[in-house]
Amino acid sequence: MKIGGGIIVAVVAAVALAAAMSMSIDVAAAEVNHVVGGDHGWDPTSDILYWSSDRIFRVGDQIWFTYSAAQGLIAELKSREEYESCNMSNPIMMYTEGLHTVPLEKEGMRYFVSTDSQNCKNGLKLHVEVQPKDSGSRALPVAQTVVADGPAAPSGSARCGYNVILSLLLCVIVVLAY
Known part of the structure; x- marks a missing residue:
């Protein structure tokens, strides 16, 4: 036929x-993989506040920390008060490996600070407001497009x-x- x-x-x-x-x-x-601090990573010379100012963090995204343990580790804190005062006496989590991926699994605020108190007081800290996952197609602003070496993923x-x-x-x- x-x-x-x-x-x-x-x-x-x-x-x-x-x-x-x-x-x-x-x-x-x-999902978007946010490499904290861009090319400089999590470093005292990075302007983390500026880096994060135009980013949108959503459920399903990941934030990547690259840092030198010699300059302090990273602590995740519970509250804005602990974050603002660099109070690391009761952290939720400590990141110690030099390269760490943190999945953003639910909506809400997340607070990360350098465990070196001087670096923290000088601005080496990050607060992230995790937004709901988009239901439609996701248009990524140019500022969210990150080119960085990292673990290969499909x-x-x-x-x-x-x-x-x-x-x-x-x-x-x-x-x-x-």
């Missing part, structure tokens, strides 16, 4: 639609490529079945 051009066009259109849908799903579910484009390949394979099987 010979396949008409209309069926082939319909199959190609279905593949294109499937690819477009898989790309939009990946974009909507995308990218959205790799998942999209996988979905496109599966869609094409399915179409070939359907065409060959005729």
